[in-house]
Amino acid sequence: MTAHEEERPYWAAGLEPVESDAVADGEAFDAVVVGAGYGGLSAALELSRQGMKVLVVEARRIGDGASSRAAGSLANVPKARLHELARSYGGETADAVYREAVLARAHTERIIADHAIGCDLRRCTRVMAAHSDRSMQRLRSEFPAMKARIPEARLLSREELGAFIGSDAYRGGMLVPDSATVNPAAYQFGLARVVRGHGAKVLQDTRMTGLKPVADRVEVELEAFGKVTAAHVVLATNAETASDTPLSAQLLRSIAAVPAFCVVTEKLPPERIAGIIKGAQIFGDTRKVLNYMALSPCGTRLVYSARAGFSEGSTADKARRIVAAFERRFPETRGVAMEFFWSGRFAITADLIPHTGNDDRVHWMIGCCGTGITMSTYLGHRIARRILGADDAETVFRLPLPPMPSWQRRPALLGAAIRLHRVYDRYMN
DSSP, rough: OOOOOOOOOOTTTTOOOOOOOOOTTTEOOOOOOOOOEEEEEHHHHHHHHOOOEEEEEOOSSSSSSGGSSOOOBBOOOSOOOOOHHHHOOOOOHHHHHHHHHHHHHHHHHHHHHHTTSSSSOOHHHHHEEEESHHHHHHHHHHHHHHHHHHOOOEOOOOOHHHHTTOOSSSSSSEEEEEEEEEEHHHHHHHHHHHHHHTOEEOOOSOEEEEEEETTTTEEEEETTEEEEEEEEEEOOOGOOOOSSHHHHHHHTTTTEEEOOOOOEEOOHHHHHHHTTTTTTEEEESSSSEEEEEEEETTTTEEEEEEESSSSSSSSSHHHHHHHHHHHOOOOGOOOOOOOOEEEEEEEEETTSSOEEEEETTEEEEEOTTTHHHHEEEEEHHHHHHTTTTTTOOOGGGOOOOOOOHHHHOOHHHHHHHHHHHHHHHHHHH
């Protein structure tokens, strides 16, 4: 392998491309959705199901953005720790955030089932391993509130953890028996086809470059295309948000687009896999710079995801570092070859929870913080319900969006911030 080796994505291999639809310059819609990730497609699905004329605009091709480059976990626990949320917003709001995170997972699985989306949904057991004694203490203190949201969860001692993962590098952890994974690209492609099946149009390779209020509608400028109008606009660009409009620029200042890297191993025999993940098909730890491992939907490969620096070397170099890090913690992975690797991005907010809101007829969601498959799907649906004037539209995630410190969102300094988090994980957490 050379330092210049091209990325080898895994999830979208063999999937048929989603077609684009014909759209006329000046065409009028009830809603224009900007971004064809999970959030945008979820909003478009609900709006089109309710009879609205909908256009989804995607700057690239479906499958090229962050959604199809996710690790594949259907998260039901937010990135923000319970004690951090309680300190910022109070216990009641913190509980509501965790409660809705569980609802988001259930909603996503319902979408998959109701629309028969073939995306290798696999229900399995998840372990969250404490990387330090202090992190284990925090897990214990937060566990009663977690168990109230996820009744089947239980704490594991260091000895008990050994029955679920082949590593002695952790101090104990928490077991969540009812977790799940999907092929994220198959879910995105399937969702897009369901949206088109309900009459919504999808326009790819087209960037939104401007928004302007016109009477009781919004004029949407589309690069190298022209203009369309809509009664409502949904901005669902998340990590791909750019400063195309004043509102987009404001949202961009509230997030950091964090690089993430995935590796998929060669095919492994069952006995080799059994020595690595044992009774847990999904593993994650409590580090701020998270390590994640899961059994692939086919059941014969391992999927690794981690942060591997910001600008130090190529994606191939970072993939090798991820493999080496897992070899240090999981001895049975030594010598396992990687067959696929790629990079992606996800958006984080200052408080590590997603946010949604609106500016008159322009609605937005941003910052799913590594839980995008479930939270984007859920919040896209919530935005659609708000546009429809439904009684069930409210969500705790309409909290005011806090600004992100400029040093954290500047690419030149983001790598330093990630390294500081590693120091924090090692010495202070």
